[in-house]
Amino acid sequence: MKRLNRRVAITLVLVAGLLTGMVFFCVQLFRNGNDWVGFFGTTYYESGAIYDSKGVKLYDGQTGEYAEDWSTRVSTLHLVGDRNFGTSLRSVLASRLTGYNPVTGTTLGSHDVTLTVDASLNATAYQALNGRKGVVAVYNYLTGDTKCLVSAPSYDPLNPPGDINENPAYEGAYLNRFFSSTYTPGSTFKIVTTAAAIEQKKDLDAFTFSCTGSYQIGPDTITCPYAHGQNMNIDQCLASSCNGAYAQLALELGGDTLEKYMETAGLMESLEICDIHTARGSFEAAPDGSSYLGWSGVGQYKDLVNPCTMLAFLGGIANRGVATVPQLVDKETLSGSAVPAAFPDGTETYKIYDEATCARLKEMLRNNVVNQYGQSQFGDLPVCAKSGTAEVGGDKQPHAWFVGFVDDVNTPLAFLVLVENGGSGASVAGSIAAQVLAQAAAN
Amino acid sequence: MQELWTRLQLIFTQLFDQVRAAVAAETEHVVLTVLDTVLPVACGVLRVLAVIVALLILVRCVLSLVREKTGKEIWGWLAMNDGTQFDLRHWENTVGRGGFSDVVLDFPTVSRSHLALLRDDKGNWRLQPLQTKNGTRVNGKAVEHTVPIKSGDIIDLGGMPLEFYAISDQEEREQAMRLGVAERPLSPARTLGYLTVFQIMMAVQCLPGREGQDLIMIASSFGILLIAMWAMYALYRTLKRTAFEPETIAFFLCTISFSITAAYSPESLLVQTISMLLGMIFFLLLSVLLRDLQATVSMRWAVAVLTCLLLIFNVVLGEAVFGAKNWIDLGFISFQPSEFVKVAFIFTGAATLDRLFARRNLIFTILFCGFCMGCLALMSDFGTALIFFVALLVIAFLRSGDVGFLALMGTAAVAGGWMILQFKPYILNRFMAWRHVWEYSTEAGGYQQTRTMSAIASGGLFGKGTEESFLKNIGAANTDLVFGVISEEFGLILALLTVSCILILAIYAVRCAANARSSYYVIAANSAAAMLVFQASLNVLGAVDILPLTGVTLPFVSMGGSSMISCWGLLAFLKAADTRPNASFSLKLPKRIRGWVPPDPEGIYDGWDEDFDDYYDDEYFDDYDQGYAYDDPYQYNEFEGYDQPDFTQQWTPPQPGPEDPYATRHWKQGEGGIDDWQSLADQRPMEDTIRPADFGEGRENR
Numbered sequence A: 001m002k003r004l005n006r007r008v009a010i011t012l013v014l015v016a017g018l019l020t021g022m023v024f025f026c027v028q029l030f031r032n033g034n035d036w037v038g039f040f041g042t043t044y045y046e047s048g049a050i051y052d053s054k055g056v057k058l059y060d061g062q063t064g065e066y067a068e069d070w071s072t073r074v075s076t077l078h079l080v081g082d083r084n085f086g087t088s089l090r091s092v093l094a095s096r097l098t099g100y101n102p103v104t105g106t107t108l109g110s111h112d113v114t115l116t117v118d119a120s121l122n123a124t125a126y127q128a129l130n131g132r133k134g135v136v137a138v139y140n141y142l143t144g145d146t147k148c149l150v151s152a153p154s155y156d157p158l159n160p161p162g163d164i165n166e167n168p169a170y171e172g173a174y175l176n177r178f179f180s181s182t183y184t185p186g187s188t189f190k191i192v193t194t195a196a197a198i199e200q201k202k203d204l205d206a207f208t209f210s211c212t213g214s215y216q217i218g219p220d221t222i223t224c225p226y227a228h229g230q231n232m233n234i235d236q237c238l239a240s241s242c243n244g245a246y247a248q249l250a251l252e253l254g255g256d257t258l259e260k261y262m263e264t265a266g267l268m269e270s271l272e273i274c275d276i277h278t279a280r281g282s283f284e285a286a287p288d289g290s291s292y293l294g295w296s297g298v299g300q301y302k303d304l305v306n307p308c309t310m311l312a313f314l315g316g317i318a319n320r321g322v323a324t325v326p327q328l329v330d331k332e333t334l335s336g337s338a339v340p341a342a343f344p345d346g347t348e349t350y351k352i353y354d355e356a357t358c359a360r361l362k363e364m365l366r367n368n369v370v371n372q373y374g375q376s377q378f379g380d381l382p383v384c385a386k387s388g389t390a391e392v393g394g395d396k397q398p399h400a401w402f403v404g405f406v407d408d409v410n411t412p413l414a415f416l417v418l419v420e421n422g423g424s425g426a427s428v429a430g431s432i433a434a435q436v437l438a439q440a441a442a443n
Numbered sequence B: 001m002q003e004l005w006t007r008l009q010l011i012f013t014q015l016f017d018q019v020r021a022a023v024a025a026e027t028e029h030v031v032l033t034v035l036d037t038v039l040p041v042a043c044g045v046l047r048v049l050a051v052i053v054a055l056l057i058l059v060r061c062v063l064s065l066v067r068e069k070t071g072k073e074i075w076g077w078l079a080m081n082d083g084t085q086f087d088l089r090h091w092e093n094t095v096g097r098g099g100f101s102d103v104v105l106d107f108p109t110v111s112r113s114h115l116a117l118l119r120d121d122k123g124n125w126r127l128q129p130l131q132t133k134n135g136t137r138v139n140g141k142a143v144e145h146t147v148p149i150k151s152g153d154i155i156d157l158g159g160m161p162l163e164f165y166a167i168s169d170q171e172e173r174e175q176a177m178r179l180g181v182a183e184r185p186l187s188p189a190r191t192l193g194y195l196t197v198f199q200i201m202m203a204v205q206c207l208p209g210r211e212g213q214d215l216i217m218i219a220s221s222f223g224i225l226l227i228a229m230w231a232m233y234a235l236y237r238t239l240k241r242t243a244f245e246p247e248t249i250a251f252f253l254c255t256i257s258f259s260i261t262a263a264y265s266p267e268s269l270l271v272q273t274i275s276m277l278l279g280m281i282f283f284l285l286l287s288v289l290l291r292d293l294q295a296t297v298s299m300r301w302a303v304a305v306l307t308c309l310l311l312i313f314n315v316v317l318g319e320a321v322f323g324a325k326n327w328i329d330l331g332f333i334s335f336q337p338s339e340f341v342k343v344a345f346i347f348t349g350a351a352t353l354d355r356l357f358a359r360r361n362l363i364f365t366i367l368f369c370g371f372c373m374g375c376l377a378l379m380s381d382f383g384t385a386l387i388f389f390v391a392l393l394v395i396a397f398l399r400s401g402d403v404g405f406l407a408l409m410g411t412a413a414v415a416g417g418w419m420i421l422q423f424k425p426y427i428l429n430r431f432m433a434w435r436h437v438w439e440y441s442t443e444a445g446g447y448q449q450t451r452t453m454s455a456i457a458s459g460g461l462f463g464k465g466t467e468e469s470f471l472k473n474i475g476a477a478n479t480d481l482v483f484g485v486i487s488e489e490f491g492l493i494l495a496l497l498t499v500s501c502i503l504i505l506a507i508y509a510v511r512c513a514a515n516a517r518s519s520y521y522v523i524a525a526n527s528a529a530a531m532l533v534f535q536a537s538l539n540v541l542g543a544v545d546i547l548p549l550t551g552v553t554l555p556f557v558s559m560g561g562s563s564m565i566s567c568w569g570l571l572a573f574l575k576a577a578d579t580r581p582n583a584s585f586s587l588k589l590p591k592r593i594r595g596w597v598p599p600d601p602e603g604i605y606d607g608w609d610e611d612f613d614d615y616y617d618d619e620y621f622d623d624y625d626q627g628y629a630y631d632d633p634y635q636y637n638e639f640e641g642y643d644q645p646d647f648t649q650q651w652t653p654p655q656p657g658p659e660d661p662y663a664t665r666h667w668k669q670g671e672g673g674i675d676d677w678q679s680l681a682d683q684r685p686m687e688d689t690i691r692p693a694d695f696g697e698g699r700e701n702r
Helices: A002-007 A009-039 A070-075 A119-129 A186-200 A234-240 A243-253 A255-264 A291-297 A307-318 A355-373 A425-442 B002-066 B169-182 B188-206 B212-238 B245-264 B266-291 B293-298 B300-317 B337-349 B360-378 B382-400 B403-423 B425-432 B444-459 B482-490 B492-513 B519-543 B561-576 B610-617 B619-626 B633-641 B677-683
Strands: A049-051 A057-060 A111-115 A134-140 A146-152 A209-211 A214-217 A220-223 A229-232 A322-324 A329-334 A349-351 A383-390 A399-406 A413-419 B076-079 B085-088 B092-096 B115-119 B125-129 B136-138 B147-149 B154-157 B160-166 B319-321 B324-329
Touching: A002 A009, A002 B382, A002 B519, A009 B382, A009 B444, A009 B492, A009 B519, A070 A119, A119 A134, A119 A146, A119 A425, A134 A307, A134 A425, A146 A425, A186 A234, A186 A243, A186 A255, A186 A291, A186 A307, A186 A355, A186 A383, A186 A399, A186 A425, A209 A243, A214 A243, A214 A291, A220 A243, A220 A291, A229 A234, A234 A243, A234 A355, A243 A255, A243 A291, A255 A291, A307 A322, A307 A355, A307 A399, A307 A413, A355 A383, A355 A399, A355 A425, A383 A425, A399 A425, A413 A425, B002 B188, B002 B245, B002 B482, B002 B492, B076 B115, B125 B136, B188 B212, B188 B245, B212 B245, B212 B266, B245 B266, B245 B482, B245 B492, B245 B561, B266 B293, B266 B561, B293 B300, B293 B519, B300 B324, B300 B337, B300 B360, B324 B337, B337 B360, B337 B382, B337 B519, B337 B561, B360 B382, B382 B403, B382 B519, B403 B425, B425 B444, B444 B482, B444 B492, B444 B519, B482 B492, B482 B519, B492 B519, B492 B561, B519 B561
Parallel strands: A049 A111
Antiparallel strands: A049 A057, A111 A329, A134 A146, A134 A413, A209 A229, A214 A220, A322 A349, A383 A399, A399 A413, B076 B085, B076 B160, B092 B115, B115 B125, B125 B147, B136 B154, B154 B160, B319 B324
């Protein structure tokens, strides 16, 4: 019997197994319960509503209804989303909309979420894109509040197009390009090259470049659209976006230096916004002395940036070297009331370049607007900007970029406009930016 | 006066009429509004309170089980000629040199496992030699096969003489009395009172949103549950059984089962209620049978044959429900034979000590299990087959203690499983999603688990009530996903408490092993516990994607009549191993002796409060109080004259004194014994006999 009494430990082994399993499950539940609820959040659970910053209801979790206005529905689709969007707020905020917490689950009732986004601004931006694919984003670089976020193509969630999977016009419609895409930055990358030059080239103020329309690197040629002129200083080179000058700077700085400045700019990081992880940019240092290095210095070659990190980078320059991570949620309240249901999302920042470097960049970007793009289109807003025309190969039109910020503490807005295959950056994207900025500043 | 009275009446009547008219107009609206606002809040409060009460019930059950203070039954002694005594603490004892023997005799001429001393439930003892090398003699006669022995017989183990004494009826009774007082469980009635409160709370929570027929069904099922519980307890009290913890836990689990069934489909409560009643009857019958160990053992073959026939019948005539062809439909009733086979398997698989020493005895069990598993595989009921396999492993290990054998069986199982996957690749698909269910949330592999996990998280610690839940609408929610349904509706804490119930039952089985009388009870209890625990593991951990989802039931809780009945059957095995006096219905009380008096030298019965009132009611006390017990001089003198240790104190054996290492004690024992140990001691040469060092402090056996 004594022998048998020891053998009964086998029962305890099974008990320990079940116990371990239960503990493991409880740990998992505590850590991932949020995601578990979120996964079916708006399907099975009572879910709150999503409002824009002005109180326009974008989505009602109780009834499953979207905004009444067509242009609001379409322009906020990628924000609000339906089940097809992995990065939509309905998906990533599901556990917050259902009011989940580990102790009471979803039993205390749903929460309403008010966004920082202004739906009317979105509508304007979407209309300005005028059917072209692209991204328009505006955010407050001091607080991180995102004011406008449009990704096109979009569609009406109440009436999804039947040919969405076949029609090339809807290619990538389920993608929020702002968070999930990376693009060739084109000339907007020259901001990074300039930053590297400011810090690494002590004699930058003495730098001059004469553009003949083409710049020879060994057997290869870096071309400019036309001869930009003689003896340009660095400000003029950036304003005219002279490829030759920047190719030469890139060769002088070297691939590793450029990569380091790309990294410091945060353009190779992935930001986390409401559990959405942005795509990472990338940079490949070409061999020193090669034309590839020259091209990578002007934002071509294998350079890729994500619109969201690019926007934060611009905000960082405006904010004296401290970039603020964009935010989407303004407040979370108990459904149907103004009672706060969660602490406000804290403002997250990260360091990019030195304050002095940013001040110099700001000066040069302001110079771009004043002397190149024309201040008139921005009214009296002190806009600092850089355009970009990113060649995408083949016989396709280049992507048009226009990025920048308003250097004014009363309207601390950074903006980013990207029109896929839009053509010339300054004219195409610039006009959209002007239109959206004007409305954003008016608010 | 009369006028005043009439006036008052008139005023009151008018007032009443007015109020009634006002209420009548608004009644419907008001009642509905009140119900709409008050009911959810009330149910929420009830859910929190129910968790607290549930915790209280289980804590009381656990406390009651661990309150054991002394807990060593003694059924006889072996005495050496120097007066050293060895207790025989079980009905089955091994004697030998090995440290694992129940009586350790560390002498070179004694074999490691020399012999076994076996008692039946009538008090008859047998001696079974376990080896032939060193020889065994009883009263000088060489013994090679099992022989009956009686008090006073001299057993000689390789030249080492021991005198055997069995406990007398009177001592057995005294022992039961002593242990009964020392190990009184916490008042089961109070625990049952809490359980009743819990049941009412759960029943009320099931009511919102139900109407008419459903309300009656819910109320009556819970009512029957309540009455059945108290009736069973009353039966126990009538039979002077006081321990009710495993039954309380079973009823607790039944309550949970009723609650989720009520939330899912009240009409199914009828089946659940009837099967619970049948299960209770099955439990009591099996308990009565298990009292008689010989009858139990002799029925093993018959049960095995019947089981095989039932399974063959099932394979041939079974009906497929949810993929597995494990149902038999007799027209008026349909059931799952595989559930009953679980009980039969343990019934036949457990064995008494005398059969543990022959490997061939295990082969029968393995063959039987192999047959059961084969039939289950034919029925595509792989979950149950897996449970059988684990039960077989546990039984095989308990019987043989052979880890290598376990490894061999495990390897064979893996190979067998691989073969099955080769021939039936569709089974593999069910495991594809395992640990990746979120990627399969819309497909069969992960559909149920993802929803279960989501529902558990959404319920929080206290649940969201029966009305709000969505998981009950998912297929097999009330069987396979029952853990999720409890969590969602009544909260994670209650769900975890439900699982801990199974764990408590298993630990109860393990604890009982230490004092068990026969190895049959130990093996049966532990393999039944192992079955319950493993089945619970498959169910609970399967539903939340820690194990693959196999579709087995959660014992006592999942919807299903056959499962409910078989779980009560398994509980009978657990209960039969409980040797606490007056605890188990499966144990016979000691024979009564007229006029016998419980010794109470320290006044331990004085001042028992009402918690122990049943001892005041007891006939023992009636006899004692009236004092006529002492008038029976024969009994009294017999007791006085009987030179046995005082049960009420920690008895220290007479140690050999330094001046007289072979101290003599005189035993006034009946026929068959020897009267004077001195003579025996004198006959022995000095060097063979006792080595005092062997009996120093720290020896396990005195």
